[in-house]
Amino acid sequence: MKPILYSLIALFYLTTNGQESEKKCPPEFPYGKLKIELFLTVHDSKYRQKSGTLNEKKSQIKLVSNLKECKALRFYIAQNKIYRELNEKITDEETIYFYKTSNFFYVFWNYKPEFYRPKMGSTKPFVVINNDLSQSWLFYL
Amino acid sequence: MEGKVFRGFKVEANEFISMYDFESLNHNYYVIDFLESEGKCDEDECPFSSCNLCGELDEVIITNPPDVPIIYPGNGGGGSPPSGDPLPNLPGGGGGGANDGSCPPGEIKDELGNCIEPPEDGGVYIIGECPDDGDDGLSMAGVCLELKCPDGFYKNFEGDCILTESCATNDEIINSQSIQSAFEDLWESSGALSPDIPMESRLEDGGWIIQNGGSYEFVSFDSSWTRTPCGIDPPENWTSTIPSNLIGVVHTHPFYLGEDRRSICDRAEEEYIGGPSDEDYFFLTQVMNEVNDYNLLGYIVDGDLITSFDFTRTINLQTYQRCGY
Incomplete structure (x- = not known):
């Protein structure tokens, strides 16, 4: 009887905690705004031409904190096979990050702030999504 | 020339004898053309007379013949193609020899059947058996060969042998002999001397340039820093x-x-495209903040390029053909 009870408690804990994180917007990444600024200003302009972000301004960069927008972005990621697979690969120490400018959202994955410190590493996926969630582009930065 | 082509020259006594073009298909090499030196073209003094490629060839100056850039399934002394093979006839001499599997890898059989080291004056011979997976193997007429680059060359992802050049860039840090030597050591410790080496056994490695x-001097990152392939x-x-007197970081x-x-x-x-990642840039900026010096440079050393970057991330990014390692 006890093992079953423990299993149920564990399942309840995992489920509710999982839902809890889904109800919140992701935190701010230590270099988050700089990362978006790099994309909008100094990375290959072909990326901006392709995604239509040429006219986005770095002064517009904001963390996404609106719960509806976060929920919509999570749903969008979950519905896309490539992004869903990328999202499923994150470890317990990592999280997804959401940023926005006037007409676009920016999504990437990295360590949670509490686990993050600068380290050398390979390029990582960076998704640009237009604000009506009808189109997206995947880059590696 | 177009496509993935490996060109081999046969040189004897510092004189050009012949040239072979090998086409790479999935890392297998096929002789696609063979040109003998018979004089000079009238029109543009191409050294390969009968060549229909004269108009497509740049000037070729051979100052120091590579040791053994040519691999061909020879049939003993002459290195001629097996009967019925669609390959053109090859000249005799300059190697030949075959390994039917009874010789150790890297050795060939001479005409008496003895296993010997291949000659070092350039030539055409079998150097080994195909690996099990067939990668980088040349299989022709039932004979398996393996392409290896001679000393002073490295093999790129396409399987081409590229001459290792000494550094002559506009970056005096890269040109420094001590830093070139450090790059060579770093590349060796990274375990990526050839694309044939499994990725899981390679490691990023790096250190400080002071x-x-x-x-200029190089100081390796402390051993407590965790190195992985990625x-x-x-x-x-x-x-x-x-360290103090820091001017750059390389990995x-x-x-x-x-x-x-x-x-x-x-x-x-x-596909790996080279250059620094955002993470590499964030690391460099953190070092800049720590030492309060925003003139620091970051360097990336990979199998094809040396890339330098600074606080502008990409604006002042410079790429140089691999050199010094």
């Missing part, structure tokens, strides 16, 4: 290991352009 007086993770107290990407790293690096792109 300036003492007029000379990154270097400093320990929590990493800032205490930054390797143990990959060749075009390699697919997805099996080894989480969420990596399909």
